[in-house]
Amino acid sequence: MMLVVFLLGLVVGSFLNVCILRIPAGTFFKNTRSHCPACGAMIPWYLNIPVLGFFILMGKARCCGARLSWQYPVVEFGTGLLFALIFHRFPFLEVADGAGRVLVLDHAQALRFLHAIVFCSILVVAAVIDLRLMIIPDVLSVGLVLTAPVVVALHPDLTWRSSLYGVILGAGVLYAVAWTYWLIRRETGMGFGDVKLLAGIGGWLGFQAIFPVILVGSVSGSLVGISVMLWNRKLDGKTALPFGPFLAAGAVAHLMFSQELKELWISIGL
Ligand SMILES: [Zn+2]
Numbered sequence: 001m002m003l004v005v006f007l008l009g010l011v012v013g014s015f016l017n018v019c020i021l022r023i024p025a026g027t028f029f030k031n032t033r034s035h036c037p038a039c040g041a042m043i044p045w046y047l048n049i050p051v052l053g054f055f056i057l058m059g060k061a062r063c064c065g066a067r068l069s070w071q072y073p074v075v076e077f078g079t080g081l082l083f084a085l086i087f088h089r090f091p092f093l094e095v096a097d098g099a100g101r102v103l104v105l106d107h108a109q110a111l112r113f114l115h116a117i118v119f120c121s122i123l124v125v126a127a128v129i130d131l132r133l134m135i136i137p138d139v140l141s142v143g144l145v146l147t148a149p150v151v152v153a154l155h156p157d158l159t160w161r162s163s164l165y166g167v168i169l170g171a172g173v174l175y176a177v178a179w180t181y182w183l184i185r186r187e188t189g190m191g192f193g194d195v196k197l198l199a200g201i202g203g204w205l206g207f208q209a210i211f212p213v214i215l216v217g218s219v220s221g222s223l224v225g226i227s228v229m230l231w232n233r234k235l236d237g238k239t240a241l242p243f244g245p246f247l248a249a250g251a252v253a254h255l256m257f258s259q260e261l262k263e264l265w266i267s268i269g270l
Pocket residue numbers: 036037038039040041061062063064065066
């Protein structure tokens with residue numbers, strides 16, 4: 001079952017790669033068949049197989065020899081891994097052994113699983129677009145905010161109050177940070193796209209997620225930022241790094257480990 005979910009993740013990852021290229025370009029609904037991004041030649045289906053296709057071609061387009069981006073296999077494999085982890089976290093199918101190996105569907109877990117894979121897929125697209133272009137399209141961030149009521153209606157745990165406060169808190173906190181930064185430095189340090197993304201994360205996960213997400217996002221972002229600066233030997237503090245991918249990583253981490261975190265707080269008496 002885990003393998004099936006992993007393979008599903010590979011296929012979805014291949015679709016996410018298409019979204020990553022087409023959403024910022026505004027060509028999402030054009031040409032449904034895949035074309036070579038370099039020369040425009042049609043790509044045969046067997047070279048479009050997730051991960052495998054990239055390695056069959058050894059990283060080069062067959063039509064024109066253009067170098068294929070590592071983004072393709074990384075996003076595909078990453079999405080597969082993510083889906084398998086989500087299934088491990090929310091196992092909605094359980095073997096009720098004894099009588100005759102009947103698979104029992106846990107409805108609440110199935111809804112949590114669906115919520116997590118849709119949410120993480122949107123975050124993967126937002127994070128990779130932000131890495132490439134330093135923007136987060138509104139379709140994704142505002143889209144998360146606007147679809148939050150649907151999530152509240154379907155999700156077994158998320159209440160409308162928690163979701164609404166999540167949107168307000170997510171937008172409010174980052175907006176305050178961005179505003180303070182501007183007051184001090186008189187330049188924009190953080191994009192408004194990050195504000196909208198965190199509002200969306202709050203809408204989908206509830207306000208309880210906001211501070212853990214900011215914490216994980218800032219710590220991992222700082223660590224990567226410092227490493228990049230050391231690597232480039234540029235310590236002027238002006239290396240621009242998108243914040244979106246780290247917020248996304250924080251949100252995924254919260255989705256996966258919030259239960260363990262809660263137990264940790266309780267076990268140390270907080
Ligand atoms: Zn080509």
